[in-house]
Amino acid sequence: MKCLLFITFCCLANGAMAGSKSVSGAKSIDNELLTMSIEELMKIEVTSASRRSQKLSEVSSAIFVITQDDIRRSGATSIPEALRMAPGVEVARLGTDKWAISVRGFNGRFANKLQVLMDGRSVYTPLFSGVIWSQQDTFMEDIERIEVIRGPGATVWGANAVNGVINIITKKAADTQGTLLTGGGGSFERGFVGVRYGGKLNEETPFRVYAKAFSRDPMHSLSGVSVRDDWQSARAGFRLDHSRGIDQLTVQGDVFINSIGDSLLQPALTAPFTRLDIADAKEKGGNIRLRWDRNFSDKSSIMLQTYYDRVHNQLAPWTKYAESFDVDFQHRLPLFTHHDVTWGINYRLYNNKVPETELTTFTPQQKTNHNISAFVRDEITLLPDQLRLSLGTRIDHNDFTGLEVQPSGRLMWTPNEQNSLWISVSRAVRIPSRGENDVTIAGRVMQSFPGMPTLPIPIMMVVQGSNRFDSEKLIAYELGYRHQFASNASIDIAGFFNDYSQLRDFRFGQITQGVGIHPHLVLPIFFGNQASAHSYGVEASIDWRPYEKWRLQGSYSYLNIHMNSSAEFKQLDSTSGGADKANPHQQFSLRSNYDFSERLQLNLWLRYVSGLTFYHIPNYVTMDAKLAWKPINNTEVFVVGQNLLSQHHQESQSDFIPSIPTRIPRGIYAGIEWRF
Numbered sequence: 001m002k003c004l005l006f007i008t009f010c011c012l013a014n015g016a017m018a019g020s021k022s023v024s025g026a027k028s029i030d031n032e033l034l035t036m037s038i039e040e041l042m043k044i045e046v047t048s049a050s051r052r053s054q055k056l057s058e059v060s061s062a063i064f065v066i067t068q069d070d071i072r073r074s075g076a077t078s079i080p081e082a083l084r085m086a087p088g089v090e091v092a093r094l095g096t097d098k099w100a101i102s103v104r105g106f107n108g109r110f111a112n113k114l115q116v117l118m119d120g121r122s123v124y125t126p127l128f129s130g131v132i133w134s135q136q137d138t139f140m141e142d143i144e145r146i147e148v149i150r151g152p153g154a155t156v157w158g159a160n161a162v163n164g165v166i167n168i169i170t171k172k173a174a175d176t177q178g179t180l181l182t183g184g185g186g187s188f189e190r191g192f193v194g195v196r197y198g199g200k201l202n203e204e205t206p207f208r209v210y211a212k213a214f215s216r217d218p219m220h221s222l223s224g225v226s227v228r229d230d231w232q233s234a235r236a237g238f239r240l241d242h243s244r245g246i247d248q249l250t251v252q253g254d255v256f257i258n259s260i261g262d263s264l265l266q267p268a269l270t271a272p273f274t275r276l277d278i279a280d281a282k283e284k285g286g287n288i289r290l291r292w293d294r295n296f297s298d299k300s301s302i303m304l305q306t307y308y309d310r311v312h313n314q315l316a317p318w319t320k321y322a323e324s325f326d327v328d329f330q331h332r333l334p335l336f337t338h339h340d341v342t343w344g345i346n347y348r349l350y351n352n353k354v355p356e357t358e359l360t361t362f363t364p365q366q367k368t369n370h371n372i373s374a375f376v377r378d379e380i381t382l383l384p385d386q387l388r389l390s391l392g393t394r395i396d397h398n399d400f401t402g403l404e405v406q407p408s409g410r411l412m413w414t415p416n417e418q419n420s421l422w423i424s425v426s427r428a429v430r431i432p433s434r435g436e437n438d439v440t441i442a443g444r445v446m447q448s449f450p451g452m453p454t455l456p457i458p459i460m461m462v463v464q465g466s467n468r469f470d471s472e473k474l475i476a477y478e479l480g481y482r483h484q485f486a487s488n489a490s491i492d493i494a495g496f497f498n499d500y501s502q503l504r505d506f507r508f509g510q511i512t513q514g515v516g517i518h519p520h521l522v523l524p525i526f527f528g529n530q531a532s533a534h535s536y537g538v539e540a541s542i543d544w545r546p547y548e549k550w551r552l553q554g555s556y557s558y559l560n561i562h563m564n565s566s567a568e569f570k571q572l573d574s575t576s577g578g579a580d581k582a583n584p585h586q587q588f589s590l591r592s593n594y595d596f597s598e599r600l601q602l603n604l605w606l607r608y609v610s611g612l613t614f615y616h617i618p619n620y621v622t623m624d625a626k627l628a629w630k631p632i633n634n635t636e637v638f639v640v641g642q643n644l645l646s647q648h649h650q651e652s653q654s655d656f657i658p659s660i661p662t663r664i665p666r667g668i669y670a671g672i673e674w675r676f
Contacts, residue, residue: 062494075640087555092652103164115161129433154428184671285311531565581614
């Protein structure tokens with residue numbers, strides 16, 4: 001494979017150099033960010049930190065922006081793969097369609113302390129508190145940027161924005177005019193195709209439509225056996241923007257269908273007390289979003305957004321359907337001379353039905369939950385252009401724990417254009433999920449416990465939900481510094497200390513006699529809130545352009561978590577008892593983007609992730625590479641190599657749903673893209 005990549009590189013390089021003189025005036029595709037200075041990049045505007053447009057250098061949060069140019073150059077084929085670029089974000093692939101993604105620890109397949117948004121609409125599901133990443137997809141070329149906030153965002157985005165917020169923001173319809181076709185395939189990325197067309201109903205109403213499909217190979221177990229989790233997906237969508245005067249209206253929607261396989265290790269009451277089930281699941285769903293903005297001035301605006309989302313067979317083989325409806329209103333206005341006030345209200349309905357299975361029961365099967373919240377945030381100018389204080393709070397009411405209050409205070413000091421220093425104190429909560437209240441799950445079957453003799457009949461552990469389970473709570477202290485060395489170099493550093501209380505843990509109940517053909521005992525395990533933790537760490541990112549055609553981007557993250565729990569059973573999942581050992585202590589990333597000419601680009605991405613002692617997974621180093629060649633205007637041919645430094649490696653392991661551990665393979669794929 002490495003030889004093939006090298007030969008391809010040489011052939012493309014020779015062809016590109018030969019034709020470079022005749023096309024020297026042509027512009028490369030989506031290459032505007034490489035021509036921008038670091039100073040200009042620091043002035044990119046973001047919206048997720050305060051729900052209003054701000055320059056990146058003026059945000060009093062640990063924020064990182066992944067641009068469309070970053071995504072294109074990385075060769076990432078999914079949103080989770082692109083998120084590896086952000087410091088402090090832990091991305092571990094568990095299978096072809098499964099990822100564990102978190103910020104600042106507590107990672108797992110069902111990581112529950114990260115709020116994820118698509119164009120401002122939450123895709124965090126209250127069914128189990130987390131994100132189903134196989135469903136969070138779009139046409140990758142339509143993503144304008146991904147804003148990653150490390151640290152609490154609860155004052156702005158509400159409950160569950162505990163350790164961070166990720167907002168995937170797509171391009172406006174006016175920025176996607178014309179036709180784009182792309183396709184290709186290779187190893188692992190078996191085949192993919194996408195098409196997008198953008199036009200105008202009139203000068204005030206641009207639109208776009210897209211469709212995409214892909215097929216990905218199954219992964220293999222640690223012993224080299226296929227786990228049959230091959231993945232086929234098809235998705236289509238549209239966006240329409242209408243502008244008239246001070247009003248902007250957006251209508252956007254998507255539909256998708258996934259065909260996903262899996263190999264599950266299910267408990268059994270006869271030796272060897274597990275059985276292998278091969279699952280073949282179908283997921284399908286869709287959403288529609290309507291947003292209205294009215295901008296009175298640079299500091300005065302109103303926004304109203306509503307969306308509806310419905311998914312069938314959401315968490316195979318559990319959910320029959322799940323649907324959510326959301327209404328969000330926001331008003332920004334200047335107050336007196338030095339106050340910039342933003343306030344808003346939000347209502348969310350979540351309805352789902354989970355039929356009973358052999359191993360899982362939700363009581364009741366169908367349930368509707370409601371959440372209503374209001375927030376206010378005031379940015380106070382203490383010294384013009386130098387010192388700003390941001391104070392705010394959000395009040396949430398949910399069906400599980402009632403009223404929750406989540407305040408924050410942030411201070412930003414910018415003595416000059418080259419330096420900025422910020423500090424913050426925030427409170428955030430993670431409210432219980434329906435699973436933690438209503439579920440009964442048949443879990444592991446054992447014949448003995450450590451230190452005890454073998455029992456005459458097996459014991460089945462049964463996880464039991466409880467309506468006494470309370471919210472998990474966090475008080476976070478953060479400090480950040482940004483410095484621009486010159487027009488071609490900058491650094492961004494953030495440190496934090498997180499104090500968690502009432503974290504989830506597990507308690508044993510009283511052993512009872514089981515019912516069924518096979519004699520067994522039942523040991524109930526109940527969710528509790530007796531654990532606590534504190535974590536601390538530092539994250540840094542450096543952006544340097546040695547010269548015009550070469551850009552280097554590096555990041556480093558350090559994390560340390562100390563858990564305190566007297567729970568009897570700490571090994572049930574990585575997000576509670578094993579949180580201190582199921583997250584990498586250190587991560588390092590280095591990206592190199594080099595333009596040999598306006599026709600030829602070489603992009604390299606080196607990553608290091610330290611090991612996970614909870615799963616006995618060693619550290620790993622890997623590298624991705626993308627070579628892109630533009631033989632003629634509006635056409636790009638590319639070759640991408642992923643995980644090139646080894647044949648395969650393991651990144652993490654599934655929690656709760658006991659899937660077979662898999663290894664991530666090396667892959668090479670090629671493709672072509674036309675724009676006209």
